[in-house]
Amino acid sequence: MKQLKRTAAFLAALSLMAAGLSACTANTGNSTSSTSSAARTAGATETGSGTSQETALQSSQTASSDSQETTLTGTGSADTAATDDTADLTVTIGALKGPTAMGMVQIMSQAEAGPVDGTDYQFSLSASPDEITPLLAKGELDLAAVPANLAAVLYNNTEGQIQVLDINTLGVLYIVENGDSVQSLADLKGKTLYASGKGATPEYALNYLLEKNGLDPETDLTIEWKSEHAECVAALAQDPNGIALLPEPFVTTAKTQNPELRTALDLSDIWDQVQADDGGSSQLITGVLVGRKAFIEEQPEAVAAFMTRYKASVEFVNSDTAAAAELIDHFGIVSQAVAQAALPACKITFIDGEDMKTALSGYLQVLADQNPQAIGGQLPADDFYYLGQ
Incomplete structure (x- = not known):
């Protein structure tokens, strides 16, 4: 029983x-x-x-x-x-x-x-x-x-x-851009970043890494949240200086539409470095x-x-x-x-x-x-x- x-x-x-x-709904703005x-x-x-x-x-x-x-x-x-x-x-x-x-x-x-x-x-x-x-x-x-x-x-x-x-x-999260201005998370200061996944793990992971690298997600950069990864891909295609947070295989899909798109940062590598600096062991x-x-x-x-x-x-x-x-x-x-x-x-x-x-x-x-x-x-x-x- x-x-x-x-x-x-x-x-x-x-x-x-x-x-x-x-x-x-798909867009969890709150x-x-x-x-x-x-x-x-x-x-x-x-x-x-x-x-x-x-x-x-x-x-x-x-x-x-x-x-x-x-x-x-x-x-x-x-x-x-x-x-x-x-x-x-x-x-x-x-x-x-x-x-x-x-x-x-x-x-x-x-x-x-x-x-x-x-x-x-x-x-x-x-x-x-x-x-x-x-x-x-x-x-x-x-x-x-x-x-x-x-x-x-x-x-x-x-x-x-x-x-x-x-x-x-x-x-599988990456920062991609049309150009070569981003070599570290610190380079995002003052820039606009297209991203999807507000209220979900992409936002939490991004905020954690930004804060650990001395950036305030609310004031040091503009994060333009989209409801779908596809909207980020479209925004990159329209913005010659666009920067976006994308997961695979969306990164590869975006590159088929825009061969000049560059993978600037691997958030996993940055996470590992933060954990090493803090004596942590998560991934x-x-x-x-x-x-x-x-x-x-x-x-x-x-x-x-x-x-x-x-x-x-x-x-x-x-x-x-x-x-x-x-x-x-x-x-x-x-x-x-x-x-x-x-x-x-x-x-x-x-x-x-x-x-x-x-x-x-x-x-x-x-x-x-x-x-x-x-x-x-x-x-x-x-x-x-x-x-x-």
Whole structure:
């Protein structure tokens, strides 16, 4: 009975969050004061807001169905041997159409051929986080690759029924410009910066780094907030001296429209330097892999098998970008040309265990210091971090 009550609470919390997500607008001009708003804007770094990703990548994406969600079924062979616990098991995985899905394409390719040692991996690719949330609510997803702060929001809103298994994407935010006037963050003083993601992680990360480099985001520069990354790309095209904050693969898309556009700064490098100066150990993080706690506890061998394959897929994507780009195109994430150009800057990774906990907890602390609602109101407890069996 106690377990049924916990399950009911889990589903109710996620269902309420899904309703809140759908009601929110893409432009969060006001500071997010509810956990649903925090979750709605959680994907601003990777995907933008719903249609903004489609607009920005329209010329580079492959043809897809009318639905924003793509379901991929069927599985294939893998080197890892299955145990009795993973045989004849279906594992459902969700991911966003961006860097977090790119790292999975080798497993997705294997999944088209038939059962992977008896395990049926089924993937769903979505354009925004609020498409993934209701699938978790209905128990239709066992695992999901989501923005890092959304993982904390989900944990808090489900009373600990979500766990994070690994970091799959580090920071993908860059300062780009038409020119060469920006060599450091200090060079932004007195300038106008186009950006998208106000009230979400891009704003929090930018403000943190500006302040650590002696700049007041309110007075030392003008940040012109746009509702979509595509609007920043358009502003750059119209402004010969334009400077913008953009994530990959939008940086690569913008460069296809404007070959003179220059990547001036990598915010991940600046974050690492700030942390080194402060004696910290966090990293700028875009995405993580989460799972339903019930599934993780019931199927630990299946989780371990997937993680082994996932790590191998990430290594494949980073070592053979040409082959990976073909698969990324095949699954309709972005075009082959954009994928191959963007992959080196997409920071796709696999960090688990204590290293994951150290990096992610520090990152969430930075967000919480600026706006607790960005992570669901409070820092997750230790049981948020899955450290293996």
